[in-house]
Amino acid sequence: MDNKDDMINLEDIQVSPRGEDPGEEEAKIADVEAPAPKCNTIEVSLLLNNASKENNRLSLLLNATQLNFSLLLNNASKENNRLSLLLNATQLKSSLLLNNASKENNRLSLLLNATQLKSSLLLNNSVKENNRLSLLLNATQLNFSLLLNNASKENNRLSLLLNATQLKSSLLLNNASKENNRLSLLLNATQLNFSLLLNNSVKENNRLSLLLNATQLNFILLLNNASKENNRLSLFLKSTLQEKKDLQLKNKELDTFLNKTLKSFNVVSEENSLLNLHWNKSLNTIEILTADSQQLRQVLNYEKQTTTQLETENRLQKSILFSNRLSFLWKLCDKDTLKCSRCLPGWAEHASRCYILPKGQEKWEKARRNCIDDGGDLAVVLNADDQAFLTNMTFQFVHQHPEERFLSAWIGLEDMVKEGVHLWVDGNKVTWRVIYWKKDEPNNAMASWDRDRAGQDCVAIVPPKVIGEKHWLNSWDDIVCGGKRHYLCEATALSLS
Numbered sequence: 389m390d391n392k393d394d395m396i397n398l399e400d401i402q403v404s405p406r407g408e409d410p411g412e413e414e415a416k417i418a419d420v421e422a423p424a425p426k427c428n429t430i431e432v433s434l435l436l437n438n439a440s441k442e443n444n445r446l447s448l449l450l451n452a453t454q455l456n457f458s459l460l461l462n463n464a465s466k467e468n469n470r471l472s473l474l475l476n477a478t479q480l481k482s483s484l485l486l487n488n489a490s491k492e493n494n495r496l497s498l499l500l501n502a503t504q505l506k507s508s509l510l511l512n513n514s515v516k517e518n519n520r521l522s523l524l525l526n527a528t529q530l531n532f533s534l535l536l537n538n539a540s541k542e543n544n545r546l547s548l549l550l551n552a553t554q555l556k557s558s559l560l561l562n563n564a565s566k567e568n569n570r571l572s573l574l575l576n577a578t579q580l581n582f583s584l585l586l587n588n589s590v591k592e593n594n595r596l597s598l599l600l601n602a603t604q605l606n607f608i609l610l611l612n613n614a615s616k617e618n619n620r621l622s623l624f625l626k627s628t629l630q631e632k633k634d635l636q637l638k639n640k641e642l643d644t645f646l647n648k649t650l651k652s653f654n655v656v657s658e659e660n661s662l663l664n665l666h667w668n669k670s671l672n673t674i675e676i677l678t679a680d681s682q683q684l685r686q687v688l689n690y691e692k693q694t695t696t697q698l699e700t701e702n703r704l705q706k707s708i709l710f711s712n713r714l715s716f717l718w719k720l721c722d723k724d725t726l727k728c729s730r731c732l733p734g735w736a737e738h739a740s741r742c743y744i745l746p747k748g749q750e751k752w753e754k755a756r757r758n759c760i761d762d763g764g765d766l767a768v769v770l771n772a773d774d775q776a777f778l779t780n781m782t783f784q785f786v787h788q789h790p791e792e793r794f795l796s797a798w799i800g801l802e803d804m805v806k807e808g809v810h811l812w813v814d815g816n817k818v819t820w821r822v823i824y825w826k827k828d829e830p831n832n833a834m835a836s837w838d839r840d841r842a843g844q845d846c847v848a849i850v851p852p853k854v855i856g857e858k859h860w861l862n863s864w865d866d867i868v869c870g871g872k873r874h875y876l877c878e879a880t881a882l883s884l885s
């Protein structure tokens with residue numbers, strides 16, 4: 389804090405202290421007092437005015453001074469506080485420093501003690517080392533004396549060794565002489581051995597030449613074998629080359645096959661793409677068909693409604709049809725399908741007529757009555773087609789009913805009134821264009837059992853053995869009317885027009 393900024397500068401206040409220059413003031417007073425006494429009142433008022441101004445100035449000065457003093461006092465107080473804080477901090481630091489110094493002192497005293505301990509230990513060690521060195525010195529001196537003693541002993545030993553060596557030399561010389569003799573003996577023995585070895589080498593040479601011959605022989609054999617092996621290998625090489633050629637051919641074939649397969653693959657790919665196109669078209673078609681199907685369902689529903697109406701109408705018509713007045717129709721019509729035949733069930737239609745060949749045999753008259761009861765009569769042959777149809781019916785009946793005894797079947801032709809004049813049941817005579825008698829018929833033969841001697845007046849068709857052969861249509865035979873036979877009925881077919 390700068391206290392100067394807070395202080396009022398006393399120099400800025402223009403004050404002349406009273407009595408600064410008493411001479412000048414006294415001169416002014418003298419100048420005032422010098423005029424006439426008329427001016428005394430004015431002078432006194434001026435003086436009073438001046439004194440009042442001076443008094444004001446002084447009071448202002450006093451106030452400023454008091455203010456400065458109080459500011460100074462305040463600053464001093466602040467400075468005092470700051471100093472006291474500084475003093476406390478300093479004291480704290482001093483105590484800390486003192487504490488640290490004390491610690492350092494302790495540390496140093498400990499270090500000193502440790503150093504003293506180390507020094508004493510070192511001193512102790514040095515004393516011990518000194519003792520050890522003195523002992524070593526003594527030992528060295530002792531060793532030296534011992535070495536000296538040993539050297540003396542060695543000297544003695546060497547002189548003894550010298551003597552011994554000299555003795556050994558003389559002995560060696562002697563031994564060398566002996567060795568010389570031994571070597572000469574050995575030389576002789578060696579020469580003898582050499583001659584023996586020479587002899588052995590000759591023998592060995594012979595043995596080796598024999599071995600050489602055997603080896604040459606073996607070599608020739610091996611050469612022969614090698615030649616054979618070579619031939620075998622060349623053959624193997626040829627076969628291998630052939631196999632190689634075959635394999636190359638197969639490889640070419642496989643390449644060709646591969647190319648074909650690739651072409652096929654391309655074709656299949658193209659077909660696949662075509663199938664995809666077809667598939668897409670099919671999908672479109674399915675969509676169209678689905679729409680059509682919906683339309684058809686609508687149509688179906690309409691048809692169902694129509695069907696219901698028609699069924700209602702049908703029931704109405706059925707109720708009419710099933711009435712007693714029209715009951716005969718149901719012999720010819722199927723009640724479920726309402727389909728009607730022109731002939732009754734079991735009857736066969738031919739040329740707008742209906743025919744039947746019932747099981748069982750009857751005399752001609754009884755047979756005709758049965759046919760009339762069924763709404764018809766015995767069959768009448770009007771032309772070749774009728775004859776072929778009826779003859780075929782008898783042939784088929786025989787083959788379809790092998791359990792039945794079948795001789796022939798009555799037709800509606802007889803000559804009971806006048807022998808030889810054959811009439812149809814419809815009243816017409818037989819014409820020459822429509823006659824189909826079997827060979828040698830009609831012969832009107834008299835059977836032994838025919839007591840009435842009536843002869844053969846009724847005609848029947850005898851089934852042929854084969855259909856279509858020559859004369860197969862000629863199947864009529866006249867027979868005694870009282871004999872029992874199968875029979876052919878004929879009725880008019882229903883006309884729906």
Ligand SMILES: [Ca+2]
Nearest residue numbers: 831832844866
């Ligand atoms: Ca006959």
